[in-house]
Amino acid sequence: MSVADSFPYKVREIENVFIPMRDGAQLAARVWLPEEAERTPLPAIMEYIPYRKRDITRGRDATNHAYLAGHGYVCVRVDMRGSGDSDGVLTDEYTQQEQEDGVDAIAWLAEQPWCDGNVGMMGISWGGFNSLQVAAKQPPALKAIISICSSDDLYADNMHYMGGCLLGDNLSEATVMFAFNTLPPDPQIVGNRWRDMWFDRMENSGLWLEQWVEHQRRSAYWSTSSINENYSAIQCPVYAIGGWADGFTNTVLRLMEHLEVPRKGLIGPWGHKYPHQGIPGPAIGFLQEALRWWDYWLKGKDTGIMDEPMLRAWEQDSVPPDTSYKERPGRWIGEVGWPSKNVKERRYELGPYTIHMGEGHGGPISTKGGRAPWRCSPRSALGWRPASGAPMQPRRTYRATSARRMAAR
Template sequence: MSTPAKSPTPKNIIVEEHIWITLKDGCRLAARLWLPEDALDNPVPAILEYIPYRKRDGTRGRDEPMHGYYAQNGYAAVRVDMRGSGESDGHMADEYLPLEQDDALEVIAWIAQQPWCDGAVGMQGKSWSGFNALQVAARRPPALKAIITTFSTDNRFTDDIHYMGGCLLNDNLWWGSIMLAFQARPLDPAIVGDSWRAAWLERIEKMPFFPALWLAHQRYDAYWQHGSVSTDYDAIVCPVLTIGGWADSYTNSVPRLLAGLNVPCRGIIGPWGHIYPHDGVPGPAIGYLQEAVRWWDHWLKGRDTGVMDDPQLRAYVEDPVAPEGTRTEMPGRWVGLAQWPSPELTPLVLHTGADGSLGENAGDKNAGKQGLLTIRSPESHGRAGGEWMGAGCPGEHPTDQRLDDGGALVFETAPLETEISTLGAPRLSLEIAADAPVAHVVARLSDVAPDGRVTRVSYQVFNLTHRDSHTNPAPLEPGQFYLVDFDLNACGHRFLPGHRIRLAVASTYWPMIWPTPTHVELSLRAEACSLTLPRLPDHPTTVTMLPPAHGPMTPMTRIEEGTIRRYSQQDHVTGEHTYVTDAVGGVFGEGVIRFDEIGTEIAHSLRRELTIRDDDPLSARYVLDQTFAMGRDGWRTRSEIRTAMHSDATHFHLSGDLAVFEDDECVAKREWRESIPRDLM
């Protein structure tokens, strides 16, 4: 069971709205600082969070209650904007560059030398800052004593927003477009003075076309290997607390890090989307900040807080729920595994049959044509898949899988007589062939309720040209059968008596991944295929997590409520399927907000439309429109952005148009047009 950190009464704190950190090359990085009020007399350890999302008006809403809590508990909290972001000097050319890490090393050394710091530094972060906490730890700065990495990845190719299973994620364009909007935001004249406009226009002029940068690397090459700590776990020598969420897209790295690191490490996986766990949705949220202070007190202050007595992995095993797109709470229980990989888990092997069965009895692997099954999924298969990355928004979860199961091969157990709980990554073994040199296979693991509703538990998409290697893919020989093994996404789920376990296998997954060049048919030798679930014991060790806590909340006003609509439709004349997400006022439903202390208002609207016809993968189109407005009385800016993508048999074609406005005057424009060869995609 988690125990609260034994800290004195929460300290009074001071907050420095803005400080400069000057690097050796003269570049100034902008930072906010939270301190116990007596830190100059009694220096304390420091906690760094280092991201490009603007400490002044981007992440301000979540920074205050988190970093303020750290300061109340005896830490200096330093929130730094990277080079080329926020009010920091310079230019951001890409994500996770060596320069980003080099700057972080200087920042850590600078923090350790400040009069309010006792020389010990921890680094924490979620998403981008979770990534670079791992990457910087691998650089071994002397002052860095421990890290907490949340919703991050150890492999930038297999488990990031660009590619999955060797397939191109459509979120590559979404995220690249978001980055255009983020980087088009101006520097704040209240911080940098009259130079803000020239620096803003220069930043826009130098801005790269982010989605094309990433699409140019369609295999696990040196570009992706850089910053993937899985290439050398032993480079990390400081303790690591790693955290993930089942509704998030960065869960697989938690068990991999626990298995690969050779330092003191602990892991937590909850039901949440891409939100810090003390605000976690779907709930239950937990006392992340108390857990963090326990971690920091142990490794930065030398107190025995019992963190190393915790199970190596604490994970939330979810109970069945209705397959609804909006989920605010998940039923389930917290379990603890003393070590990972865990000897408590046993493999449950389920074999597929040509009759659609799924069970523990293996079929005749020599059944030949009798056991041969084929599927040519409609290109719109996947409409019930939900978002690749949950973020606590309405409508983002996978819906009833019956919508997609009609376009897949389906294998199913009889109603279960006893419950089966699984925790970890299911593994799928297939004997499979395709009628084209480039083909995808999509696997979904689902829970079938007694009333027939089907809830997705896990899934994976896999590019069969990557069957042997993500580094050196090879085309398929049409008609030739291959033995292919791959993991589904890690999950924690309890299948109840009376429910069925369902495996669905398909050849497409729109709108999550970009389709193959041709409309592919897959063939399976059913009796040679199997699904292995890591099964929990019937009575696993349960643990209790602390309730959420927060520091001082950020003064802010919601000026307008946000709206999010997600829907799909089919034109029965043209055969075109359209999938739309329309977020007005705030991309994640937050609405139009004003940060009251600085008077800055933020409004970000985004509409994306993806279309395809069921018989033609080359009909796929993706168009994304954004408006980002920010400012205050006397200072108003806006950016308008349209990005789009389509493909032919040999190339991807991307376009981008950006216009930025001061008040209502257009002050700069950018236009990008890129055609990138398909590399077995």
């Protein structure tokens, strides 16, 4: 990955500004301000997540936002209510309060003297989720979004349940957020009230896992913030990006099919990563691609991005199975629309060690069934009890790894 060290715009960083909300609370934000914007207002781009701008995502923020700011955008990285140095307590994911705060933050940005009134929103994972959700609230100043590794269906295609089954990520996500929510704000930013803010969070954030396992079926708890309930609520252009090794790939295809606004989709070989850091590779110049999108929709420049295929995807070659890959060989393909007219259904029949295309070629395949040789017995202190007189075997231990964590290796 190459590193840019010179940019068209000189940028001044503002470590913290407070953005007022409608109820009097304040959200903490770090700003990358092109000096030109203080004379000639420029568009703003907001990333809005709970991962603490002063430490957890600081390095990533400095890469992404500095690049875009250096090309003429005011970039603003906002700590959500209850996270980092912002007021309040964070009690769950994707709440209505979170979305209303996002609308208020966009309105504030559009009114600043250094902003020309045009705002974009982008983010990965949580920031990709709420980019879609805030867009569905239709804030007037929001002109376009980039949503990366996100979901439009919080129940059926998220990290909590899939196919009605409880996922391991349900526990890992709750554990991660419990850890983040118990971290204090920075006294250098919030002053002497840091201790009261910290205790408030520890006492009132709650155990998120408890409420997630209490909602095991599709209900209003999940659907209220799921974009698939009303795709037409989104009225601004959308660039949806995912990876084949990520858990949220299906979202890109559904958004291309159901949205009614100008849209583009991109699916690479990578996992839950920004595409310029994509693993498995090949990675791409994502920041350059994002700049083309923002120049088109926020500055009105004809970058040619909307003349290209609606959906681009990395068609992966077959490779031997492995637990992780540094690279996935293949090639880029494009589709002018989705669902594609180039996709057709075919019938394949299984044969002995073969797969046949068409009917009548496979022939019969015999399978051997019967009673399972092992069953789990709580009365067996040694482990597995034989089902039919077989000798006792020592306990077998299996280790599970979440799909997202595996893909990110």
